[in-house]
Amino acid sequence: MNLSRRVTIAGGAITPFIGKFHPDFIWKKHPDFGTRENPTLEQYIHEVALGACQNVGIDPALVDRGYVGNFVGELFSNQGHLGSMAAAAHEGLNYTPFTRVEGACASGGLGIAAGVDAIQAGADIVLVIGAEVQTTRNAKEGADFLARASHYETARGLDPFTFPAMFARRTKAYCDKFGVTPEALAPIVAKAYDNANRNPNAHMREVQMSAEQAGSASDKNPCFLENEELNPWLRVGDCSQVSDGGCAIILCSDKGLEKLGECQGDPVDIVACEVACGPLGQVADLTKMDVTAAAASKAYAQAGWNATDIEVAEVHDCFSITEALICEALGFCGDGEGTQLAAEGATSLNGRIPVNTGGGLMAFGHPVGATGIKQAFEIFRQMNGLCGDYQMESSPARGLCANMGGDDRTSVVTLLQKN
C-alpha cells in the first residue's frame, strides 16, 4: 500500500541480547548467582521505551501511539496485556493507546507495520517496542512454548524441538534438490559469529565459531534432534539463540520530526513495509520461502526498487538454512545459490550485499518479539554510522529487513532509505 504520509525512523534503543554463554547472563554457575537476577520482561519493555524517547529527545507524553511486539510472554513470564505494561513505563504514557501485536517471530515486524499504519491514520510520533524473555524455563520447555508458532496440533509431534526439526526438514529438502550437503551452510554460521564478535550487544559476542567448526558435527556442535530422519540435517550451530532482550524505535511523520529534541542520527525513511501470511501448517515447497517472497514482491513494487538496489539487509536467520532461503526469496541470488552468497563473502560486512551485520539471530541473538524491531534499528544505525566495530566501510543508503514468523507463515519486509 502506498504511503500517503512519509514515515521515518528517528531513533531507538536496544539492550544487550543475553542468554546462555553471554558473560552477563545469570545462571547457576555465574559468580553473581543468588545475588542478582536477569532482567524481567517488564524491565526490558520499560528500559527500551524510555531509552527510545530519550534517544530522540522527547517527553514520553508526546507519543501518540505505541505497539509492543511479543510472542509468548503469557508462557515465559506469565504475562499478557503488554500494552498496558508499556504504558506503565512513564506517567506521560498514561492514556496513550498501546496494542500488543503477535505473529510469532515476526511480531516485531508487525509492530512496525502497525506503526506505519498509525502514521497514515494521523499519528505523528509512534513508539514501537519489541521484547522477549525466554530464559525462565529450560530448553525443552521453551521449545514447547515456541512450538505455538507452528500448527501445534499437527506439528508438535515432529520432535521435542519442533522448530529446529521443521527447519532441518527444509535443509534436507534443499540439499536433496540442489545436490549440496549441510556443510554448505557453514559460511553463513561463521559470518554470523564473526560479526557478533564485533558487536557489544550480541549474545555471542564472546563465543567464536569458524566455518570449520560450523561445518562438522562435534561435541561442541552436536546434532541434537530426536527425530532420526532429521537428526543429521541440523547442528546446534545452525540455530538462533534463545535470548532475552528488548529494542524500541520511534517512528515519525514529518510533523513528528519537528517535535523531537536532539537525535543521535538522521532520520531514515520507511519506503515500504509489507506483510504477507500463508496458511498455518501448510508449506507448498520446502525449498522456497514463498510468503517472504510475496511480501518482498509487494514492497519492491511499492518502492519501485529491486533486489540490486539493496545495500544492506537484515534477514531472519532463525536457522542457517533460513538465511539462504530468504536471500533467494528476496532476489539477492537465484534459487539454490543462497549458500554461495556467504561462501563467496558477498554477505560479509564489506561484501556486495552485507547481511546481518551485527550477527543476526544466530549470534546477535533472538529475543523473539524484539528481533523485528532490532533489524530496523540495525539498518538505521548502519546508515548513520553508529555501528562501531561492525560499521560497514561505506554507510549504506538503501536497506531491507525481512522478519519472518513460524515456518515462513508470516513475513514482514521493510525497505529503508537514508536521504
Place this chain on the structure above:
Amino acid sequence: MNLSRRVTIAGGAITPFIGKFHPDFIWKKHPDFGTRENPTLEQYIHEVALGACQNVGIDPALVDRGYVGNFVGELFSNQGHLGSMAAAAHEGLNYTPFTRVEGACASGGLGIAAGVDAIQAGADIVLVIGAEVQTTRNAKEGADFLARASHYETARGLDPFTFPAMFARRTKAYCDKFGVTPEALAPIVAKAYDNANRNPNAHMREVQMSAEQAGSASDKNPCFLENEELNPWLRVGDCSQVSDGGCAIILCSDKGLEKLGECQGDPVDIVACEVACGPLGQVADLTKMDVTAAAASKAYAQAGWNATDIEVAEVHDCFSITEALICEALGFCGDGEGTQLAAEGATSLNGRIPVNTGGGLMAFGHPVGATGIKQAFEIFRQMNGLCGDYQMESSPARGLCANMGGDDRTSVVTLLQKN
C-alpha cells in the same frame, strides 16, 4: 484521531457462545460426550472468517487486511500465530496480511481499531476476527491463565480467582463510597439474563436469573472467593461467563463497499474508535474507570457527540460492578448512579439507553477475544433490525461500544452511526 477515509461495518458473522450450562456444550454429562467434541479455536476462526465474507457477498481474496483478536490462545489451545491460522481459512486468503492483536479482554476492540487504521492507510476491505476457547481447562486453571491480564507478579496472590477478586475489591470500594450494598447490582444481572433468554446465540439462553436470585447469596448463587475480606462482595451471578465462541466483521472504505455482493443489512459508520491504556498494576481510584473515561472522552470529541446522543450501547460487563462503573465513565449517569440505571429500567431493552441488549458478557457470554467484535456486530444488528426476539422497538441510529481489558487498563470506545 480524525478519520480521513470513511469506515463502515458492512456485515459479519457470529457463532453461538457456549460453555457450562449451554445445551450444546459437550461435557461429561452431555448425551453426546465421547462422540462429539466442542469446536476448536481454529474452527471458530475459520467459521466466522468465511461467514463474514459470505455475509457481505465477497470472495475472501478481496480481503486486503485481516486482524485476529485473541487473548490467551497460547495457553488454552497451545496456539499462537493466529494470523497465519486465519489465512488458512480459504485459499483466497493466501498472502493476505493478518496480525493478531492482544490487549486482554479488549483484544477484539483493538482489532477494530487496527482495522480502522488499515483503512486510513489505504485498505478497502478489512476482515476483523475475534475468537477464544476457554473450556479446555478447569475453572481454577483458567483463572490462572486469565490472570495474565493483570500485573501477574503482584496481583496473582490476591485470590485463586484473581480477576473476580479484583472486581470484588471495586464493588467493596464502590459500596463503601456510595453507601449501597452489593444487592444494588442485582438489576444489572437480571437484565443481562432477561436479554440473553431472548438471544439464540447466548451462552445463558436457557438459564434464568431474577433480581431476587441475583441479589442474595445462595447455593445456586454462592460467594466463592477464598480471600475472606473480598468474599462477601461477589457472587457467581455477578461474573461473566467462561465461554467459547467467535465473531467477525467486515470493515469497508467507500471503495470497498462497491466491491461487495448482497449484504444482510445497510452499512453502519464507525464515527470514532479510540484506545487508551493505563499502567498495568496501578489503579488510581477503585470507584472509577478512568481509562475507559479517557477513551470515551477522545471518541466523543472526535465525533462531536456526547453521552445523550447514544441510543444503544454495548458495555463491557465482565462483572456486574463493571457495567455500573462504565456507564458512569461514559457519562450515561453521574458518579454513584450506575446501579440505578438498571434498577429504573433505563438500560433495559426498550429503556432510555439500552445496554447489552443481547445479554452482555454476563449472559450472552465472554469468549474473550471475540467480545469486542461481538459488541460492534450487535450494534450493527440492532441498527439493521436483525436482532429477532431481542430487537429494540425503535431501531437505533447512534450507538457505542466500550470494550475493556484487565482492571480498566486498556479500553476501546467505538461510536457507530447508521445514516
